[in-house]
Amino acid sequence: MAKNDKLYDLIIVGGGPIGIACALEAEKKALSYLILEKGTVVNSLYNYPTNMQFFSTSEKLELDEIPFISKEAKPSKQEALEYYRRIATSRRLNMKLFEKVEAVENACDVFQVTTTKSNHSARNIILATGFYDLPNLMNVPGEELHKVFHYYDDPHLYAFQKVAVVGASNSAVDAALEIYRKGGDVTMIVRGNEIGDRVKYWVKPDVENRIKEGSIKALFNAQIVKIEQDIIKIDQKGQEITLENDFVLALTGYRPNFKMLKSLGVKLEGKMKKPVYDSQTMETNVPGIYLAGVVCGGLETHKWFIENSRAHAALIAEHIANK
Numbered sequence: 267m268a269k270n271d272k273l274y275d276l277i278i279v280g281g282g283p284i285g286i287a288c289a290l291e292a293e294k295k296a297l298s299y300l301i302l303e304k305g306t307v308v309n310s311l312y313n314y315p316t317n318m319q320f321f322s323t324s325e326k327l328e329l330d331e332i333p334f335i336s337k338e339a340k341p342s343k344q345e346a347l348e349y350y351r352r353i354a355t356s357r358r359l360n361m362k363l364f365e366k367v368e369a370v371e372n373a374c375d376v377f378q379v380t381t382t383k384s385n386h387s388a389r390n391i392i393l394a395t396g397f398y399d400l401p402n403l404m405n406v407p408g409e410e411l412h413k414v415f416h417y418y419d420d421p422h423l424y425a426f427q428k429v430a431v432v433g434a435s436n437s438a439v440d441a442a443l444e445i446y447r448k449g450g451d452v453t454m455i456v457r458g459n460e461i462g463d464r465v466k467y468w469v470k471p472d473v474e475n476r477i478k479e480g481s482i483k484a485l486f487n488a489q490i491v492k493i494e495q496d497i498i499k500i501d502q503k504g505q506e507i508t509l510e511n512d513f514v515l516a517l518t519g520y521r522p523n524f525k526m527l528k529s530l531g532v533k534l535e536g537k538m539k540k541p542v543y544d545s546q547t548m549e550t551n552v553p554g555i556y557l558a559g560v561v562c563g564g565l566e567t568h569k570w571f572i573e574n575s576r577a578h579a580a581l582i583a584e585h586i587a588n589k
């Protein structure tokens with residue numbers, strides 16, 4: 267495996283919007299850096315649903331005040347990919363793509379980073395790994411079948427099919443509405459007794475009215491207990507219901523890579539597994555290891571998003587530069 271002799275001031279793990287923000291701030295402070303990204307540039311965004319529209323207006327997604335021009339106030343996925351990719355090109359960001367970080371070890375105040383392709387060293391590490399890689403599993407028999415997906419892409423696949431959409435958050439609601447409008451026969455399976463209260467205010471009445479009129483079916487206080495090739499079994503308040511089924515879209519959320527955080531010695535607190543860090547500097551309980559972006563929230567993945575976490579980058583660069 268290739269060994270690189272360069273010692274960076276910092277290595278940024280994750281080339282999402284916040285990893286890119288960290289690189290821009292590092293450049294301003296003349297800190298040497300390298301972004302290591304396991305997929306393409308802004309890999310999580312690349313894997314978002316084809317027709318998604320951000321809930322933020324474009325200026326709230328801007329990095330380093332670089333204008334983000336979009337056709338409508340709230341940009342599309344394609345516009346966001348274009349925006350962040352153009353920043354990577356025009357600012358000539360130092361990044362290695364399709365190079366996944368597998369281990370980070372601390373040897374005498376220098377971090378040794380082992381990836382799928384190479385080894386790198388840095389005095390500081392920023393973890394900007396997001397939360398989108400690891401879906402929250404239902405842990406039911408049949409979840410491994412090919413008809414079960416934890417990511418939603420495009421509604422066309424589901425036309426004329428019986429689709430169970432599990433969850434009641436933004437992702438589940440967007441998928442249920444799109445699939446219904448492309449001719450899918452949708453049943454939402456919701457653990458609680460209503461559609462999530464964080465669903466976008468302009469979308470919530472739409473799904474509630476579709477449920478009321480019966481265009482989209484919904485089972486509340488219900489969960490899937492078994493998935494088979496042609497049916498699913500659901501428990502609703504102790505009663506077993508069997509439904510014919512072609513596809514299950516389990517949109518039950520995602521979680522940060524806690525295994526990686528723990529392996530680095532970052533402490534996780536409480537039921538929500540909130541990583542320990544200083545909110546003024548973003549440094550964790552491990553000196554030299556920083557967190558940026560949505561990874562900061564532990565299981566509360568809704569707490570941080572691009573809008574409110576892009577500010578992490580400047581805090582970190584300032585702290586490292588003053589060391």
Ligand SMILES: Cc1cc2nc3c(=O)[nH]c(=O)nc-3n(C[C@H](O)[C@H](O)[C@H](O)COP(=O)(O)OP(=O)(O)OC[C@H]3O[C@@H](n4cnc5c(N)ncnc54)[C@H](O)[C@@H]3O)c2cc1C
Nearest residue numbers: 280282284304309310320321322367396559560571572573
């Ligand atoms: C459908 C949807 C709509 C959204 N709309 C908005 C919105 O309107 N406004 C808003 O502010 N936020 C929105 N968000 C949330 C926002 O996209 C995330 O908060 C944001 O992507 C966080 O950026 P990040 O850089 O912290 O993480 P990510 O974008 O997830 O980036 C993390 C990166 O780390 C990489 N990575 C992970 N592990 C490794 C490893 N071991 N080695 C190397 N690389 C690794 C991943 O491939 C990924 O590219 C939305 C999210 C979803 C799902």
